[in-house]
Amino acid sequence: MPTALIADDEPLLIAALTERIRAVWPALEIIAVAKNGIEALSLLSQMQPDFAFLDIRMPGLTGLQVAENVRNTRVIFVTAYDEYALAAFEACAVDYLLKPVSDERLAQCIARLQREAAPKADWPRLNRELTASNSPSYLQWLTASLGDTTRLIAIDEVRYFQATEKYTEVVTLQGRFLIRTSLKELLPQLNPQRFLQIHRSYIVCLPAIDRIEKDLLGRQAIYLKDSTTTLPLSRSHAAQFRQM
Template sequence: AIIFTTAFDEYAIKAFEAHAIDYLLKPFSQERFDKAIEKWKDQQPNITRPNTEALLETAAQSPLQSDRVVVKNGSKIKIIPVADIFYLEAADEYVKIHTAEGYFLKKKTMNFFERSLPAKQFARGHRSYIVNVQEITRIEPYEKDNYVAIIKSGAQVPVSRAGYIKLREVLGL
């Protein structure tokens, strides 16, 4: 369904040949625009219109639908396979996704990632950290009642007492 808006009247015939609903010649009034929209609505009686905002909200809150995370990196879009993630770290309103290439920021919550990432592969070892258990080489005591997970890259990921129990379950210990 197309409504053309243009300053050139010579294309009107071609527009209607292309099954345009209307052809608005600039400048046009609000009343003329409203009539074109009504004409469009009249031709759409059986089409149910989804609530776009509700769909976007649902998509934003739903778990990851694949084995990758998509982040915006400057003007580029970066696709990170879940298997490439070493660990995630809370950073205010963002989550730092640590990989071999460095870290990338995603405006989501730790709870979102905890629900979304594969439970057999990722565990929340601390309120501010989720670790890829396949990257862990060892877990060592660190300070009172806390631990640190050493991952293959050499990074040390803090683990709380409760997180240690959770990690042991996931690791099958």
């Protein structure tokens, strides 16, 4: 029976991908999951699965760094790189799935894994190609939960993020959803041309802002377009808007 490992720093993504892979390839046994690159490399060395589905951006080691140290496992990258950069994966004979992964694309990838022998990946070339062809890779989508429902949310839908005691709320026009990623971890993954932190508990989407107002006590608030929502703007973050 073929075996596989899945590595991603978002547990919901691991669960969703595991379920979908099992539906497409019931004979494939998922024998391990990892939440960061270091754990992935350790498990791969110990268990030697036939396949590894690796996120590219993970804490500790990137998916590329893990793959370069794997010898007997066929690597499939699950990546948010844009379509232009994916030419590098094609040229270097590397299997990949582009997030968000469609059912059709997953089925095509599984069919290729079942049909073809592992290609010889050109890791040095891949690193050069990705470095040359890509600006920083920012989040394009995320997986969030609302009750028992898990939803795939495009970053373009997000109006703001709000930190709560245990979670981060993702607020869109369609509703409020929860993710486990903190604002501190989330901010470097967001395009700074589109998102700014305005308070220790808030990150706002710049195109969603209508205006900034100051009250009699000098406190500033951000008003969002198409709603009555206002968000606090702390003094320590207000300078960002004066520089624009």
